[in-house]
Amino acid sequence: MSGEEEVPRELSDLNRSLRGIRFEPRSSLGPELRGRVRRGERAKGAVTSRRVRPALWGVAAALVASAALLGTPHLPADVRVDRCCYDLDGGGEADDGVLVVAGRDEQVRRLSIYEDRDGSAGYSLGDLVRFERGAEPMIDVPLGLDLETYQFCCLDYDGGGFDDDGLLVVGRPPDRVVMAAIYETHRTEASAPLPRFPLR
Amino acid sequence: MSRSFHQPSLSAPGAPSPDVAAEELCRGWYEAHGVAVYNYFRFHVPLQDVAEDLTAETFLKLVRAADQFDSAKGSARVWILTIARNVLGDWHRRARLRQYVSLGAMHDLVCQAPSPEERLLREEEVGRLLDAVATLGAADRELIGLRYGSELDTAEMAHALGISEGSVRTRLWRALGRLRGVLAR
16 A cells, blocks of 8 residues: 555554554454355345335235245255365364355254365265254253353355354364354344343 | 256367366366455354355356356456455345354464464454454445455456556545554554
């Protein structure tokens, strides 16, 4: 960036303070992004402007009416979401991924934490599965010392189409995962004093 | 998995497959400009997670729009920041439907403080500055985000905003003057 000399004298302190602010994205963001590109993931795209919404509501109503006449359109019951790479086992390397099979935006049916051994930024044969569970959150070790929790929010972990899910992992460093669950952040009760996120 | 990656230059005979080429393109752009894009967002949004998501969204869009980049029209960084600005605009529209709770920690702040106490003080100082920036108007925030977040110089800012370099300086100093006023309250 050019030009400290351009700055008026009375603003130079503020200019210096602002220039001193730097943030560093987590190191796993690059590999995760490459994995998303490799899988052909699309950006979510622009939000529809308010002006065209009435027209779209009309189209939507027509589609619903057509669907009622023709039968319910078939959507896959389960979606598979693969997110990589984080440090989920306390090993110090952002080389772990989470693989979720869920009813779209609904209950998690299967959840696996794996170590991305081949660096593919996604689950593949040869990756080491650190933890696997079915439909219910569970913990596979007696609660005790040395457990650490890891939390990542918010991405689309359940295929619902919105980045409104969190991932909670309990592990025993450096390589043990004992619990993993997904939670939906927008489904809080308005009257609750603190946000409560049911684990799925 | 179906793919519809549109970049004719990547599908020439002998070229790597679109998936691999797109991934390499993304890697190169992210390594060169990822931190600038992330910092641009961090000057606009209070949460690390949101800034990460917006950064990822920007690069996913970039890869799909790669064939639209024309180096004769400006630098890659200005083009990427233009897309980042659009992504931020979309987020502001979507954000009205969501609630974000800041946990107050800036784990992503680059800080050389030798002790946790000094780091905390630094985080509070930066938080106070960014909170003050957040009270400014959208145009002022945009100028500050481009200059101090993404570290564009005056000429690049002029290109990105479609105004003259003189206007960039004038508007930026006015924005900083208003920011100084907010901080003095």
